[in-house]
Amino acid sequence: MKRRSFLSASALGVAGTSLLSYPLHAAEAATWVFDRKGRKRAKNIIFMVSDGMSNGTLTMADHWLNLYREGKPRRAMMDMSSANSMVTDSAAASSSWGGGVRVPNGKLNVTADGKSNLPIWQKFQKAGKKTGCVTTVPVTHATPAGFCVSSDSRGNQEGIAMQYLDLRFDVLMGGGAKYFTERADNINLLDQFRSAGFQVAQESREMQSFHSGSPVLGVFDKDGLPYSLDRGQDAVLMQKIPTLAEMTAKSISLMKDHDKGFCLQVEGGKVDWAAHQNDTPALIYDQLAFDDAVKVALDFAENDGQTLVIITTDHGNANPGLFYNSKANAGFDSLFTMKHTNEWILRQIQHGNTTDQIHDVILHAQNPLVRLYRTHHGGTG
Ligand SMILES: [Zn+2]
DSSP states (O other), X not given: OOXXXXXXXEEEEEEOHHHHTOOOOHHHHHTOEEOTTSOEEOSEXXXXXXXXXXXXXXXXXXXXXXTTTTOOOEEXXXXXXXXXXXXXXXXXXXXXXXXXXXXXXTOBSBOTTSOBOOOHHHHHHHTTOEEEEEEEEETTSHHHHHHHOOBSOTTOHXXXXXXXXXXXXXXXXXXXXXXXXXXXXXXXXXXXXXXXXXXXXXXXXXXXXXXTTSOEEEEOSSSSOOOHHHHTTOHHHHHHSOOHHHHHHHHHHHHTTOTTOEEEEEEETHHHHHHHTTOHHHHHHHHHHHHHHHHHHHHHHHHHSXXXXXXXXXXXXXXXXXXXXXXXXXXXXXXXXXXSOHHHHHHHOOTTOOHHHHHHHHHHHHHHHHHHHHHHHOSOO
């Protein structure tokens, strides 16, 4: 690989555990899919994307969890530049995986000269597989949409929601209720999904009652789902909003018995939103929530024996790191006791709040850092 192209590459981890390392048992071999050359082929695919996960995010989460010390994944690099930029956006990235062609940023499976490519989940649907996407951002957002639809603009999320009605993917879960219920055309699309035979959920409890007899749509918040850290501090949110791992587990349980297999995309979409906001607690805890979903997928794959799990990111973004000073470890450790994200703090601050009131909000939400500051300067304000 030329040095220059190596520099522009991003990371890709492939855990083909079942394909690479487990002995074959006769009964199991009977259910295998083989290609013309007699090579085993995965019956199921779980494609996992931590959106905008830069190396710093992965490294900090790795420090936290020892993610990759078990040596399970096979790692590779890939060049994610889009048709019109060295820096891709999520739409072009997902389209390059989903359509196999580089497209301009902002487009979904539509090339620069306006040609539409058939998205990969539609191809697998035609091959008789069950298909699904789960995410922590709207189900109509760039990464899930890049596997599912063609659209001249990633921004046309109301149009994408309408396409989903006709395309009838088996599982769609995440956020984005407003693209179904607060639409410019005033159509209540959720009602249309119900009339078309979809099971529709807006709360975890309803998701848990999904059965595999008909397609399901779960939209658990107006836009993106709450950050994992804030959700974990709120009993109402914990009851109403499922985690990415729970949506992944439910999706697998709905599709795993299908004789022709299934394909599932799992996206930690708010990792990217947190990175855009330089919100380190939001970033790290949503990366950890993504890792919980990775565990669900790997546990299933190791048990199932016929599933390929791909874990990747589409591009870098804000790159968290630790400053070199005597408090580097304390800085990292402070993440462990944080209760809330920067976004949550900003939502608490009201016009007219005093400095002390703001201090108290920060102290409550992310206490250790502030304490360090206070001891240093010995007084308030
Ligand atoms: Zn992205």
